[in-house]
Amino acid sequence: MALKVTKKNLSLFTTNFSLTYFILLIFLTLLMMFMDSRYDYLKKIRKDFSFITSPLIILTNDSINFFDNFQSLSKSKVLLEEEINQLNIEIDRLAIENQIRNFLVAENDNLREASLLSRKLAPKKTYPVEIIKPTKRGRTQIITVNKGKKDGIRQGMPVVNRLGLVGQIYSTYDQTSVVVPLLSKKFAVNALQDNGQNHVIIYGDTEFLVIPFFPASIDISPGDKFVTSGLDNVYPSGIKIGEVVNVSPEDKQFNKILLKPATFSNQFSLITVLDY
Amino acid sequence: MLRKSHDIKVKQQKLFIGLFLFSVFFSFIDLFSFINSNFYPEYFIALMVLTISSSLISITIIKVFLIGVIVDILIGSILGQYTITFLLLFGLKIFTQKYFLMPSKAQNILLRFLSISFGIIIVTIISQNVNPIFYINGSLLNYLIIEIVITFIILIIFQIFYERTYDA
Numbered sequence: 001m002a003l004k005v006t007k008k009n010l011s012l013f014t015t016n017f018s019l020t021y022f023i024l025l026i027f028l029t030l031l032m033m034f035m036d037s038r039y040d041y042l043k044k045i046r047k048d049f050s051f052i053t054s055p056l057i058i059l060t061n062d063s064i065n066f067f068d069n070f071q072s073l074s075k076s077k078v079l080l081e082e083e084i085n086q087l088n089i090e091i092d093r094l095a096i097e098n099q100i101r102n103f104l105v106a107e108n109d110n111l112r113e114a115s116l117l118s119r120k121l122a123p124k125k126t127y128p129v130e131i132i133k134p135t136k137r138g139r140t141q142i143i144t145v146n147k148g149k150k151d152g153i154r155q156g157m158p159v160v161n162r163l164g165l166v167g168q169i170y171s172t173y174d175q176t177s178v179v180v181p182l183l184s185k186k187f188a189v190n191a192l193q194d195n196g197q198n199h200v201i202i203y204g205d206t207e208f209l210v211i212p213f214f215p216a217s218i219d220i221s222p223g224d225k226f227v228t229s230g231l232d233n234v235y236p237s238g239i240k241i242g243e244v245v246n247v248s249p250e251d252k253q254f255n256k257i258l259l260k261p262a263t264f265s266n267q268f269s270l271i272t273v274l275d276y
Numbered sequence: 277m278l279r280k281s282h283d284i285k286v287k288q289q290k291l292f293i294g295l296f297l298f299s300v301f302f303s304f305i306d307l308f309s310f311i312n313s314n315f316y317p318e319y320f321i322a323l324m325v326l327t328i329s330s331s332l333i334s335i336t337i338i339k340v341f342l343i344g345v346i347v348d349i350l351i352g353s354i355l356g357q358y359t360i361t362f363l364l365l366f367g368l369k370i371f372t373q374k375y376f377l378m379p380s381k382a383q384n385i386l387l388r389f390l391s392i393s394f395g396i397i398i399v400t401i402i403s404q405n406v407n408p409i410f411y412i413n414g415s416l417l418n419y420l421i422i423e424i425v426i427t428f429i430i431l432i433i434f435q436i437f438y439e440r441t442y443d444a
Contacts, residue, residue: 017337017370018337021337021338022337022363022366022367025337025338025341025359025363026360026363026364028341029341029344029356029359029360029363030356030360032345032355032356032359033354033355033356033357033360033402033406035355036354036355036356037354037406041355042348042349042352042354042355045349045355046349049349053349053350056300056301056304056350057304059301060301060304060305061304063305064305
């Protein structure tokens with residue numbers, strides 16, 4: 001049986017759709033668009049409906065602000081942590097630099113004094129040397145320095161630093177020399193009290209310098225200082241040797257005097273050998 | 277045609293209201309600002325394509341018109357922008373129904389994709405002409421392609437929710 005095709009089924013749109021309504025509503029929409037573009041009705045309508053839209057906008061804006069703030073907070077936290085790390089690294093770097101600076105200041109002072117000392121002792125030739133090996137041989141403290149015969153160092157030369165007398169060159173080799181320091185049994189130096197009145201010979205010992213027989217009739221007290229006299233033609237005059245720390249009677253005529261050296265041999269790594 | 281049970285109808289009406297509110301909320305949020313991009317997925321077009329093609333709620337041309345006016349008031353650049361888009365989408369659906377009375381799954385997907393593309397093109401053209409602050413970063417074609425893809429993904433998400441109304 002052939003199907004009967006009605007006029008309704010042949011229409012472009014199906015039955016439950018009104019083309020008239022569709023065209024009418026399209027036309028109405030176009031009219032709305034035209035009117036809105038000309039008179040800006042949407043703004044006014046939005047204003048009237050703001051009691052509905054405002055809470056939505058506030059809600060969404062608050063959510064966005066919350067996420068933005070949260071994001072910014074986490075970013076700030078990360079940045080601050082990074083900054084703290086950088087600052088810690090910077091602190092470490094500055095601490096190292098400060099140590100270097102302190103070392104350089106100390107070295108500079110040392111060099112300046114050494115230079116002043118060299119100038120003071122001019123026209124005598126001076127040799128700045130560096131201690132490379134302080135050792136003990138038996139009961140004698142021996143210091144090895146980094147200059148020897150080839151550099152012009154000779155046996156017997158006095159050795160000083162910026163605070164006073166260090167010792168004397170004991171033996172020399174091609175590249176190195178050995179210094180006998182003040183605090184050594186082998187050491188002896190002709191000295192003068194710094195008031196210029198009393199000549200003595202000071203001997204080295206293990207802990208102190210000693211004047212074994214100092215006339216008891218001469219007043220001397222702890223704190224008095226002694227310098228080289230220059231009479232022995234080994235040491236230039238005026239180099240600090242040490243100061244009195246103890247005066248003890250040896251017998252009726254003499255006192256034994258103990259002196260603390262003005263400097264210790266290993267107080268500075270840089271010392272000066274004098275060609276006197 | 278299979279008739280939906282009353283429970284499913286109620287569920288789908290609730291889903292429509294939920295998706296509508298979701299669309300309003302997310303239309304106000306510049307979700308892609310996190311990647312420094314100014315793409316606004318067209319949630320309402322995705323919702324209307326789903327509603328019209330899947331009969332999420334019983335829809336008539338007057339309802340389409342009214343929904344369009346409400347959406348215009350909420351997020352439109354001009355009064356009638358979304359109304360005309362929804363009406364044309366509705367017309368497209370009715371027109372295709374004539375030729376695809378029982379469309380296959382692939383045809384359905386293609387039809388939805390074309391509907392979304394059609395809707396986004398209309399909305400973009402109107403925005404470009406009447407919205408003084410309409411701005412796209414890069415070429416218009418790239419913008420349209422990305423908008424269509426993102427909106428289609430939104431439609432798929434909506435579709436998943438829609439299909440879940442038939443479960444349980």
